[in-house]
Amino acid sequence: MEMLANTQTFGAEVPANLANADSVSTKAVSKAAVSRAVAEKLANDMATFQSIVTEVQGKIRSSEAFENRCKQVVDCVAEFFGAAPTWTAFYREALGKEGIVSKVFPDPQGYSAFVESPEYFQVLEMLTALRARNLPENDPTEAQRMITIRLPMSLHDAVCREANELKVSVNSLCITRMLQPLVAEMLPMSEKKRRGRRPGSVYENQSVDTVMPLTAGMDPESMVAFKMASEASELADRNRAV
Numbered sequence: 001m002e003m004l005a006n007t008q009t010f011g012a013e014v015p016a017n018l019a020n021a022d023s024v025s026t027k028a029v030s031k032a033a034v035s036r037a038v039a040e041k042l043a044n045d046m047a048t049f050q051s052i053v054t055e056v057q058g059k060i061r062s063s064e065a066f067e068n069r070c071k072q073v074v075d076c077v078a079e080f081f082g083a084a085p086t087w088t089a090f091y092r093e094a095l096g097k098e099g100i101v102s103k104v105f106p107d108p109q110g111y112s113a114f115v116e117s118p119e120y121f122q123v124l125e126m127l128t129a130l131r132a133r134n135l136p137e138n139d140p141t142e143a144q145r146m147i148t149i150r151l152p153m154s155l156h157d158a159v160c161r162e163a164n165e166l167k168v169s170v171n172s173l174c175i176t177r178m179l180q181p182l183v184a185e186m187l188p189m190s191e192k193k194r195r196g197r198r199p200g201s202v203y204e205n206q207s208v209d210t211v212m213p214l215t216a217g218m219d220p221e222s223m224v225a226f227k228m229a230s231e232a233s234e235l236a237d238r239n240r241a242v
Contacts, residue, residue, distance in 0.1 A: 039140075045085035046141060052080045053093045060103055069104050070119040076100045077123055087130035088139040094123055115181045124179060131172070 056079045063069050077094040084090035093099050101123070105111040114120055163173040 042085055042140065045083070046089065049080060049083045049085055049089055049093075052083050056080055057100070057103065060100070066110070066113065069110070070114060070117050073101055073104050073114065074119045074122050076104075077126060081126045081130075084130055086135050086139045087127060087133075088142055090130050091127055092142060094127070120181070127179070128176075131175075 056076050060072065060076065063072065077090075077100055080093065081090065084093075091099075095101055101111065101114060101120075105114050159173065160170060163170045166173065168176075
């Protein structure tokens with residue numbers, strides 16, 4: 001009788017277990033659908049953004065006057081600021097190696113002068129506004145890299161304490177610091193042999209993809225979204241080509 005009772009009890013639990021399995025499966029499918037929708041929207045937004053950037057780049061005109069070039073930078077980046085799907089995309093097209101600033105100021109002297117101008121800080125204000133918004137953390141069109149640095153415990157503690165007081169991550173604080181203009185007088189120069197990794201010919205000759213995979217550092221959900229965004233982007237490119 002006891003065995004029969006246990007058997008009956010076990011049998012009664014089966015439908016509940018199946019129901020739980022169905023529920024988990026439904027949630028997984030729903031979550032995947034949401035991820036796909038987010039990825040497709042990001043891909044479409046990125047395509048729209050790149051189209052605007054291309055149009056803006058065509059408006060760039062050479063000018064000898066420094067003030068005119070500064071104004072041109074602000075006017076150009078302001079045009080695609082509102083369409084930027086990620087802050088990374090905005091940075092790349094505004095301040096990156098092939099960005100608007102580099103195109104308007106191809107000479108090192110002019111570029112350095114612009115970084116110290118009020119217009120540069122206007123661009124940083126736009127970038128800060130995008131970083132403050134709830135935008136996707138990972139840009140599917142650009143890889144992420146990591147920098148490992150040696151620093152004394154006291155400096156590490158100071159950085160962590162400052163980040164905690166500002167209620168931001170250490171990563172966010174460090175990026176903010178790196179975006180600020182460098183004061184050359186505060187950069188220590190030494191005749192000692194340079195230690196650590198050197199960003200020289202190896203960095204210049206290797207593409208971003210060969211240095212670090214696009215999915216490096218992504219969590220599983222971001223990897224799924226990245227894959228979906230890449231597929232959607234490729235499909236959008238094919239449709240445009242047709």
